[in-house]
Amino acid sequence: MMKMGTNRELVKMFRDMALMYELEEVQWKPRAYREAAYGIEGLSRDVKDIFKKDGREGLKEIPGVGDSIAYHIIEYIKKGNIKKFNELRKKYPKEITELVDLEGMGPKKVKVLIKKLKISSPEKLKKAAKEHRIRKLKGFGEKTEQNILDALKIKKESKKRMRVDKALEIAEEIVEYMKKKAPLQEIDYVGSLRRMRTTIGDIDILVISKSPKKVIDAFTKMDSVRKVISKGTTRSSVILKEDDFHADLRVVDKSSYAGAMQYFTGSKEHSIELRKIAIKKGYKLSEYGIFKRKKGKKNKKIPLKSEKALYEKLGLQYIPPEMRENRGELQAAKKKQIPDLVELKDIKGDFHIHTKYSDGSNTIEEMVKAAKKKGYAYIAIADHSKSTRIAKGMDEKKLKRQIAAINKLAKKEKIKILKSAEVDILKDGSLDYPDSILKKLDIVIGGVHSNFKMSSRKMTERIIKALKNKHLTILAHPTGRSIGKRDRYDADFEKIFKAAAKNKKILEINSQPERLDLDGANILAAKKLGCKFCINTDSKDTSDLDLMKLGVGQARRGWLEKKDVINTRTCAQLKKIFKL
Ligand code: DGT
Numbered sequence: 238m239m240k241m242g243t244n245r246e247l248v249k250m251f252r253d254m255a256l257m258y259e260l261e262e263v264q265w266k267p268r269a270y271r272e273a274a275y276g277i278e279g280l281s282r283d284v285k286d287i288f289k290k291d292g293r294e295g296l297k298e299i300p301g302v303g304d305s306i307a308y309h310i311i312e313y314i315k316k317g318n319i320k321k322f323n324e325l326r327k328k329y330p331k332e333i334t335e336l337v338d339l340e341g342m343g344p345k346k347v348k349v350l351i352k353k354l355k356i357s358s359p360e361k362l363k364k365a366a367k368e369h370r371i372r373k374l375k376g377f378g379e380k381t382e383q384n385i386l387d388a389l390k391i392k393k394e395s396k397k398r399m400r401v402d403k404a405l406e407i408a409e410e411i412v413e414y415m416k417k418k419a420p421l422q423e424i425d426y427v428g429s430l431r432r433m434r435t436t437i438g439d440i441d442i443l444v445i446s447k448s449p450k451k452v453i454d455a456f457t458k459m460d461s462v463r464k465v466i467s468k469g470t471t472r473s474s475v476i477l478k479e480d481d482f483h484a485d486l487r488v489v490d491k492s493s494y495a496g497a498m499q500y501f502t503g504s505k506e507h508s509i510e511l512r513k514i515a516i517k518k519g520y521k522l523s524e525y526g527i528f529k530r531k532k533g534k535k536n537k538k539i540p541l542k543s544e545k546a547l548y549e550k551l552g553l554q555y556i557p558p559e560m561r562e563n564r565g566e567l568q569a570a571k572k573k574q575i576p577d578l579v580e581l582k583d584i585k586g587d588f589h590i591h592t593k594y595s596d597g598s599n600t601i602e603e604m605v606k607a608a609k610k611k612g613y614a615y616i617a618i619a620d621h622s623k624s625t626r627i628a629k630g631m632d633e634k635k636l637k638r639q640i641a642a643i644n645k646l647a648k649k650e651k652i653k654i655l656k657s658a659e660v661d662i663l664k665d666g667s668l669d670y671p672d673s674i675l676k677k678l679d680i681v682i683g684g685v686h687s688n689f690k691m692s693s694r695k696m697t698e699r700i701i702k703a704l705k706n707k708h709l710t711i712l713a714h715p716t717g718r719s720i721g722k723r724d725r726y727d728a729d730f731e732k733i734f735k736a737a738a739k740n741k742k743i744l745e746i747n748s749q750p751e752r753l754d755l756d757g758a759n760i761l762a763a764k765k766l767g768c769k770f771c772i773n774t775d776s777k778d779t780s781d782l783d784l785m786k787l788g789v790g791q792a793r794r795g796w797l798e799k800k801d802v803i804n805t806r807t808c809a810q811l812k813k814i815f816k817l
């Protein structure tokens with residue numbers, strides 16, 4: 238499936254074109270190109286296949302793709318580039334997207350910076366901010382200048398690592414490709430990706446094969462490889478075309494599989510502790526497996542069928558990869574207290590779904606249909622409240638219309654459709670709709686969407702006030718961090734989690750890959766304080782419903798069991814919790 242790369246390249250180009258048209262102040266094109274990028278992103282087929290099979294008409298069936306964009310897609314498939322893209326590219330600095338994507342920037346500000354200060358890259362922006370040249374511009378101030386420096390710093394820290402959704406997609410493609418092209422018995426991705434960290438340093442692949450040379454050859458010859466860094470007899474390391482990500486591959490023989498899976502899954506910290514346990518028991522643990530130590534003689538390798546057998550040989554319960562971070566899991570395994578972690582198949586619904594009523598791109602009916610396809614028993618439609626203007630928040634009138642539409646649809650549908658809204662927690666901790674409206678909703682999701690930079694004391698008070706509101710059901714993306722953009726709010730989260738537990742409010746695990754909020758470490762902390770959780774996708778379109786697996790990954794990293802997660806409940810059980 239390596240060819241899906243074309244889809245990704247087009248998505249990136251169309252997004253860049255949308256942005257450049259925005260800077261050109263062209264009216265409708267930015268939206269059109271973004272819609273097309275969105276449409277292509279949601280495809281499960283390669284555009285090249287679509288074109289081959291159904292030609293131009295086939296392409297035009299992709300959501301957001303009309304005549305002129307279909308033309309560009311064909312141009313790209315045939316020639317490998319898009320003329321209009323190249324023309325626009327010449328007019329703007331290459332790193333324009335990085336500039337616009339910085340928290341608090343946007344196209345308008347960037348345009349001024351390019352024009353007045355000839356800023357063409359994050360480095361130049363940093364220099365200008367440090368030399369205090371930015372604060373002198375109209376519409377910029379000392380505060381903006383500091384915000385720019387903060388945003389650059391966060392961006393830089395995150396840049397070295399890739400988002401888990403992207404890493405997962407690439408790793409799955411490598412696995413599929415290798416299965417077809419190389420003689421192998423087993424292939425898995427390991428490392429931080431198997432542990433489902435929120436960001437991934439590099440992709441690690443483990444293969445069992447009797448012909449390592451052929452495996453390594455196939456790996457280094459993948460279309461997606463930009464540069465081969467190393468190529469040995471059993472291992473190789475490459476740089477991929479996609480954002481210069483690194484991928485490592487190791488080949489072992491079958492007798493070392495269990496040992497190698499454990500070793501290369503890590504984490505390093507977990508494995509170091511495991512090794513100490515092995516030594517105490519008279520064993521040696523290596524990347525090849527467990528060896529019985531014998532004085533003066535060669536160590537004897539213990540045959541192991543699986544990773545499970547490896548842990549059991551060391552007197553431990555099997556530890557799921559997501560828990561291997563040396564956060565107490567080895568002690569739990571010794572006492573046979575490893576939790577029975579929640580799984581994707583346990584999930585019965587999703588409480589956080591957007592539609593065209595605010596910033597979603599599908600109708601309520603389309604989202605309902607997609608949720609039914611997932612086999613869900615219920616979903617909650619939760620569009621933005623009025624103050625979130627950038628997300629086209631609904632005023633009371635519009636929400637009332639939506640409620641009426643849902644009531645009407647609910648009569649026809651077997652799946653339970655819950656009425657909800659993602660209501661802003663305003664600066665003073667009050668909610669963005671009056672009580673008279675809130676009480677009409679089945680679920681009220683509260684979230685902070687503005688005034689992120691408050692003092693810790695004020696932010697803590699603000700969120701706790703919302704948690705005390707009797708109408709609130711769920712606290713959305715509780716820490717507010719956005720990977721590569723924004724740190725979590727400065728607040729006392731222990732206090733916040735305690736208040737959530739005390740007031741019986743549910744904490745959201747938001748599955749959007751740039752959020753993954755709460756993440757594993759926070760979940761574990763909140764669980765210890767008695768909190769309950771729900772895993773939501775915060776879907777903006779039907780394909781977003783698939784993000785649930787990422788949220789489940791974080792839940793597992795936070796040691797959650799089925800009983801800790803509200804959306805594993807049946808409809809009947811929900812009625813007791815939400816008073817439906
Ligand atoms: P990443 O790539 O930064 O997201 O994190 P990992 O955990 O994938 O780390 P990586 O790619 O450096 O190495 C893959 C696995 O190999 C790691 O999880 C554990 C194992 N490993 C690497 N270096 C060491 C080491 O020095 N000691 C031990 N015990 N294991 C190691």
Ligand code: CA
Nearest residue numbers: 428429439440
């Ligand atoms: Ca790695």
Ligand code: CA
Nearest residue numbers: 439440441485
């Ligand atoms: Ca690695």
